[in-house]
Amino acid sequence: MPEGHTVHRLARTLTGLFAGEPLAVRSPQGRFDAGAALLDGATLVGAEAWGKQLFCRFDARGAEERWLRVHLGLYGAWTFAGDGSADVVHAIGAPRRRIGERETAAPPRPPVSGAAVPGPGTGSGEWEVPEPRGAVRVRLLGEHAVADLTGPTACEVLTPAEKAAVEDRLGPDPIRPDGGRGSLQAARAAFVARVGRSRVTVGQQLMDQAVVAGVGNIYRAEVLFRAGVDPLLPGRDVPAEDLERIWDDLVVLMRDGAATGRIVTTRPEHRDDGGAPDARDGTASLGPDRRRTRQNTDDDPDAVPAHEAFYVYHRDGLPCRVCGTPVLLKELAGRNLFWCGACQS
DNA sequence: CCGTAATGGACAG
DNA sequence: TGTCCCTTACGGT
Structure with missing residues (x-):
C-alpha cells in the first residue's frame, strides 16, 4: 500500500x-x-488520516455523525475524475494502478458507450461522470468530482465511539502534527519506550501499527538503513539514541512523502549509480519509468528516478550504495526485509 | 489464458 | 507461524 504518507495525501x-x-x-x-x-x-x-487509516466524517442533518473508515491494504486505490476545478492527483493507492495517473496528462476521458450519467454541471466546467471501472466498492459523487475506491482491506461505517476504538489501537503517527500523542516529543517518547521494552526485532516492531502508525515495508527498510541499525536486533538492544534518530527521521521522510507523493530516502550523493537498472526485476530494457518499483508521483520532471530513490528496498543482490556490499533479503514475519549487512550492524 | 507479486492485516492455533 | 482475503497489471505460455 500505500504507506501512511499516501493516506494523509x-x-x-x-x-x-x-x-x-x-x-x-x-x-x-x-x-x-x-x-x-x-x-x-x-x-x-472532512477527511483525516491516522497512519494507514483513512477516516471521512459525514454529517446528516439531525443524525449522529458517521465515519467512513477505509484501509487500502496492499492494493486498494482511489481514482478521481471531475471538472478540473480542484487540483488532484488522479489516482492514489496501489502502485500498479497507473491508468489514473496517465489520465492526469491525457485529455478528459470521453463518456463510455453513452451510458455515463451527465454531471450536474458547474457553469464553467462540464464533465461526464465516468462509468465505474473495475470492482468499485464505494463511489463518492459530488458536484465537481467523483472518487472511486477499489480493493480496500477495510471499508465500513463507524460511530464516533467505534472510530475512537480504532484509534486507541494505533501507535503515534509521525505525519500528524502532534504525532497523535499530543506533541511530537510525547509521540517520540512513546515510540522509544515501546520499542525498547520488547525483545521483538526492531525490524518487526516498525511494521507494527501499534508501535508506530503509517510505516510500511519501504519506510521500515529505508529508515533502518539510514540509521545504520540492524533490523534483526531485538528492540530492547537498540540504543535509545538510535530509536530517537529513527523516529526523527521518520518524521522527516514521511512528511516529505506526504508532501510530494513519493518516497525518496537517498541523499543526493548516493544517487548516482550510473543509471543502473533495477537488475532484479528483469526490466532493464524497459526504460526508467517502467521498472518494477514504481511510485505514485506527481508529474514532476525533476523527480528522482525511481531506481535511485531507495537505499535497500527491492535492491537485494545489488551493491549497497554506500559500501558496495550486496544488499540482503530475508523473509521476516511474512514480509520481505531488505538491508545491508555491513552498514547495519 | 494463467500465475504471480504488491508499499497490509485479521485470524486461527 | 500459517492461511486467507481484497484487486490489478504484468510477464510468460
Missing part, C-alpha cells in the same frame, strides 16, 4: 474535493450497499 485530496458538500454514496460493486445507504446524501465534513 488522500485525506487532503478528499477534503479538498468534497468538504461541505452532500454526496451521493454508492457501491457499484454491491459489497458496500448497506454502508453506502447509511451515508448517501450526507455531507462530507
Whole structure:
C-alpha cells in the first residue's frame, strides 16, 4: 500500500474535493450497499488520516455523525475524475494502478458507450461522470468530482465511539502534527519506550501499527538503513539514541512523502549509480519509468528516478550504495526485509 | 489464458 | 507461524 504518507495525501485530496458538500454514496460493486445507504446524501465534513487509516466524517442533518473508515491494504486505490476545478492527483493507492495517473496528462476521458450519467454541471466546467471501472466498492459523487475506491482491506461505517476504538489501537503517527500523542516529543517518547521494552526485532516492531502508525515495508527498510541499525536486533538492544534518530527521521521522510507523493530516502550523493537498472526485476530494457518499483508521483520532471530513490528496498543482490556490499533479503514475519549487512550492524 | 507479486492485516492455533 | 482475503497489471505460455 500505500504507506501512511499516501493516506494523509488522500485525506487532503478528499477534503479538498468534497468538504461541505452532500454526496451521493454508492457501491457499484454491491459489497458496500448497506454502508453506502447509511451515508448517501450526507455531507462530507472532512477527511483525516491516522497512519494507514483513512477516516471521512459525514454529517446528516439531525443524525449522529458517521465515519467512513477505509484501509487500502496492499492494493486498494482511489481514482478521481471531475471538472478540473480542484487540483488532484488522479489516482492514489496501489502502485500498479497507473491508468489514473496517465489520465492526469491525457485529455478528459470521453463518456463510455453513452451510458455515463451527465454531471450536474458547474457553469464553467462540464464533465461526464465516468462509468465505474473495475470492482468499485464505494463511489463518492459530488458536484465537481467523483472518487472511486477499489480493493480496500477495510471499508465500513463507524460511530464516533467505534472510530475512537480504532484509534486507541494505533501507535503515534509521525505525519500528524502532534504525532497523535499530543506533541511530537510525547509521540517520540512513546515510540522509544515501546520499542525498547520488547525483545521483538526492531525490524518487526516498525511494521507494527501499534508501535508506530503509517510505516510500511519501504519506510521500515529505508529508515533502518539510514540509521545504520540492524533490523534483526531485538528492540530492547537498540540504543535509545538510535530509536530517537529513527523516529526523527521518520518524521522527516514521511512528511516529505506526504508532501510530494513519493518516497525518496537517498541523499543526493548516493544517487548516482550510473543509471543502473533495477537488475532484479528483469526490466532493464524497459526504460526508467517502467521498472518494477514504481511510485505514485506527481508529474514532476525533476523527480528522482525511481531506481535511485531507495537505499535497500527491492535492491537485494545489488551493491549497497554506500559500501558496495550486496544488499540482503530475508523473509521476516511474512514480509520481505531488505538491508545491508555491513552498514547495519 | 494463467500465475504471480504488491508499499497490509485479521485470524486461527 | 500459517492461511486467507481484497484487486490489478504484468510477464510468460
